[in-house]
Amino acid sequence: MTLATPELAGGGRTRLATIDCDIHNYLPSDTTLRKYLSERWCRYLDHFAGRVFHGLYYPLASQHAARTDAWPPSGLSPGSDLSFMQEQLLNRWDLEHGILLPLLGAGKQLNLEWGGAMSRAANDWQAAEWLDPEPRLRGSIVVTYEAPDLAVAEIHDRARDKRFVQVEFESRTHEPLGRRKYWPIYEAAAEHGLPIGMHFGAQGGWPITGVGSPSFYIEYHTGQAQSFQDQVISLVTEGVFERFPTLKFVLIEGGFGWLPPVMWRLDRAYARLKEEVPHLRRLPSEYIREHFWLTTQPIEEPHDPADFVVLLDDLGMDDHIMFSTDYPHWDFDAPDAAIPTSLAPERRRKIMSQNARALYRFA
Amino acid sequence: MTLATPELAGGGRTRLATIDCDIHNYLPSDTTLRKYLSERWCRYLDHFAGRVFHGLYYPLASQHAARTDAWPPSGLSPGSDLSFMQEQLLNRWDLEHGILLPLLGAGKQLNLEWGGAMSRAANDWQAAEWLDPEPRLRGSIVVTYEAPDLAVAEIHDRARDKRFVQVEFESRTHEPLGRRKYWPIYEAAAEHGLPIGMHFGAQGGWPITGVGSPSFYIEYHTGQAQSFQDQVISLVTEGVFERFPTLKFVLIEGGFGWLPPVMWRLDRAYARLKEEVPHLRRLPSEYIREHFWLTTQPIEEPHDPADFVVLLDDLGMDDHIMFSTDYPHWDFDAPDAAIPTSLAPERRRKIMSQNARALYRFA
Numbered sequence: 001m002t003l004a005t006p007e008l009a010g011g012g013r014t015r016l017a018t019i020d021c022d023i024h025n026y027l028p029s030d031t032t033l034r035k036y037l038s039e040r041w042c043r044y045l046d047h048f049a050g051r052v053f054h055g056l057y058y059p060l061a062s063q064h065a066a067r068t069d070a071w072p073p074s075g076l077s078p079g080s081d082l083s084f085m086q087e088q089l090l091n092r093w094d095l096e097h098g099i100l101l102p103l104l105g106a107g108k109q110l111n112l113e114w115g116g117a118m119s120r121a122a123n124d125w126q127a128a129e130w131l132d133p134e135p136r137l138r139g140s141i142v143v144t145y146e147a148p149d150l151a152v153a154e155i156h157d158r159a160r161d162k163r164f165v166q167v168e169f170e171s172r173t174h175e176p177l178g179r180r181k182y183w184p185i186y187e188a189a190a191e192h193g194l195p196i197g198m199h200f201g202a203q204g205g206w207p208i209t210g211v212g213s214p215s216f217y218i219e220y221h222t223g224q225a226q227s228f229q230d231q232v233i234s235l236v237t238e239g240v241f242e243r244f245p246t247l248k249f250v251l252i253e254g255g256f257g258w259l260p261p262v263m264w265r266l267d268r269a270y271a272r273l274k275e276e277v278p279h280l281r282r283l284p285s286e287y288i289r290e291h292f293w294l295t296t297q298p299i300e301e302p303h304d305p306a307d308f309v310v311l312l313d314d315l316g317m318d319d320h321i322m323f324s325t326d327y328p329h330w331d332f333d334a335p336d337a338a339i340p341t342s343l344a345p346e347r348r349r350k351i352m353s354q355n356a357r358a359l360y361r362f363a
Numbered sequence: 364m365t366l367a368t369p370e371l372a373g374g375g376r377t378r379l380a381t382i383d384c385d386i387h388n389y390l391p392s393d394t395t396l397r398k399y400l401s402e403r404w405c406r407y408l409d410h411f412a413g414r415v416f417h418g419l420y421y422p423l424a425s426q427h428a429a430r431t432d433a434w435p436p437s438g439l440s441p442g443s444d445l446s447f448m449q450e451q452l453l454n455r456w457d458l459e460h461g462i463l464l465p466l467l468g469a470g471k472q473l474n475l476e477w478g479g480a481m482s483r484a485a486n487d488w489q490a491a492e493w494l495d496p497e498p499r500l501r502g503s504i505v506v507t508y509e510a511p512d513l514a515v516a517e518i519h520d521r522a523r524d525k526r527f528v529q530v531e532f533e534s535r536t537h538e539p540l541g542r543r544k545y546w547p548i549y550e551a552a553a554e555h556g557l558p559i560g561m562h563f564g565a566q567g568g569w570p571i572t573g574v575g576s577p578s579f580y581i582e583y584h585t586g587q588a589q590s591f592q593d594q595v596i597s598l599v600t601e602g603v604f605e606r607f608p609t610l611k612f613v614l615i616e617g618g619f620g621w622l623p624p625v626m627w628r629l630d631r632a633y634a635r636l637k638e639e640v641p642h643l644r645r646l647p648s649e650y651i652r653e654h655f656w657l658t659t660q661p662i663e664e665p666h667d668p669a670d671f672v673v674l675l676d677d678l679g680m681d682d683h684i685m686f687s688t689d690y691p692h693w694d695f696d697a698p699d700a701a702i703p704t705s706l707a708p709e710r711r712r713k714i715m716s717q718n719a720r721a722l723y724r725f726a
């Protein structure tokens with residue numbers, strides 16, 4: 001199976017300053033992580049690693065779900081060769097900054113101690129092989145979020161390195177993310193002023209839909225939005241933002257066309273069901289607009305481009321939408337083609353760089 | 364816990380002809396169904412019935428999730444007393460027709476043969492105690508959809524009675540509804556020109572979300588929309604409407620604010636993933652606009668009423684939206700308050716009665 005490479009419109013440079021909030025860097029080989037693991041965990045990796053909840057995976061797994069042109073001349077796999085990423089992404093599109101989101105599966109491990117060791121190694125690897133040589137990149141703190149105590153320890157350790165700008169979650173968790181189990185992680189993130197960057201992925205032990213496992217990848221791809229809906233509803237209704245009033249969530253690769261109707265529905269239900277959630281003190285939509293940030297890829301494109309403006313108006317989150325490419329995946333969004341050019345210049349500037357600059361505190 | 368009864372605006376009559384596409388009639392007592400069951404199944408009911416997939420339930424289960432004023436003076440439970448329903452719903456709001464959707468749980472039974480017996484009894488009960496005495500009402504054919512062979516037999520038997528106007532499904536099934544398992548049911552429904560009326564509910568064996576079971580009813584209530592999204596995506600991508608080009612689905616109590624972004628997302632994914640679903644010959648949104656109908660309760664209300672018009676424009680399904688009350692449930696929508704009066708009269712007329720009259724072929 002071959003998937004079309006996204007068409008890259010125009011020349012190599014985009015006119016607006018650009019910050020990319022979703023770049024995936026991968027391990028170049030099975031041995032890379034060993035450099036950052038203790039002897040004990042190297043042995044574990046050889047013999048036992050990889051027991052995860054059942055679930056669904058990317059298509060083209062053997063090809064890293066990558067753009068057909070994302071294979072570096074070095075022979076390494078897509079996303080694992082910094083110099084090729086610099087050439088193909090950072091330089092070509094003249095990116096001001098890019099946020100790394102390594103997808104190594106640390107959060108879905110059933111052996112939680114191994115998940116913790118894997119997280120620590122992944123963060124050491126990010127620092128040594130990506131952030132040290134390339135100052136435009138920023139890291140995400142990989143944590144094993146199903147073991148909050150281990151995740152908290154990793155956040156406290158890593159937050160000293162200011163090049164890590166958020167804590168990384170994947171969206172398919174074992175429990176809805178508003179539940180008490182995860183609160184210690186939010187407390188640690190809030191203490192260090194770090195947003196939680198929730199990227200689509202992982203397997204939490206449940207089928208991706210509430211009605212079982214679908215047949216096709218296209219359903220899985222379209223259904224990504226649902227796990228984000230579940231998490232937003234849970235985080236708001238559990239009162240996470242009353243408890244941690246400075247906590248911020250970034251929803252990465254989840255789209256946002258679905259968010260206005262979720263706000264309408266939740267506000268309407270809240271008006272009648274306040275008694276069940278007395279810990280809330282504001283409308284659900286107010287928490288959402290204050291505490292969530294959104295990235296653009298894959299953006300839902302209304303059939304009529306004018307409706308994209310209506311969607312942004314309904315969202316009312318102009319300061320919280322941030323550009324992303326999802327490099328090196330097959331459904332990459334190019335900086336000069338992702339956002340409708342019909343959008344007002346001020347709105348485009350905010351999306352392409354200003355909002356990310358403010359959230360991640362770039363100088 | 365008491366839930367507010369919805370406020371009923373204005374007088375007792377609505378100005379527009381009205382057809383209600385979501386009325387729940389209940390069994391008045393545990394013994395009613397026995398009249399319609401064989402001796403064998405009466406014994407089964409006493410000793411074994413009720414083994415269902417785990418799942419979540421309505422709130423106020425002990426109160427039938429009902430409006431506080433829906434308890435008939437007869438002492439029967441809400442929705443189980445025809446004369447009180449006539450007074451409180453059909454007469455008070457001068458309804459032209461109402462569609463019954465009994466929620467007895469036949470579809471979620473693990474003993475499939477019992478589910479079949481229960482369906483047959485439920486349909487006999489509808490005919491004898493609701494449709495015979497009240498000509499304004501229409502029935503939905505209860506089937507045990509997890510056993511397609513039994514469901515097909517029931518549809519063929521029951522379709523002779525033209526007062527049954529659709530086949531009833533609940534939205535939380537054991538597999539996504541597009542999968543081959545369910546195709547014989549669609550074949551039988553299409554043969555008789557009966558739409559599938561899919562109401563929210565049941566338990567298919569999975570938590571209501573893809574990330575586990577949420578803590579609150581408000582999440583369950585807001586999350587209803589997700590199981591409908593899953594089913595629409597599955598039905599379209601599996602090619603059900605290529606195989607059964609006359610088949611129609613009515614989505615009942617699922618809302619529809621979420622549907623435009625699902626169409627945007629699915630069309631976008633389809634453009635790049637056609638190779639996976641070669642059985643499709645049109646854009647996903649084209650199948651959706653042709654084959655799905657929608658009921659209004661609970662309608663998502665945009666914060667700015669003008670956006671409701673934009674939502675209808677984005678949907679592009681003016682001939683497929685049908686009014687419903689969800690009587691006797693606590694979140695009942697009154698005919699004179701449910702649809703924004705700012706809507707153009709022609710649009711309101713279609714929603715309040717014309718679309719249901721056409722779909723269900725009322726004379």
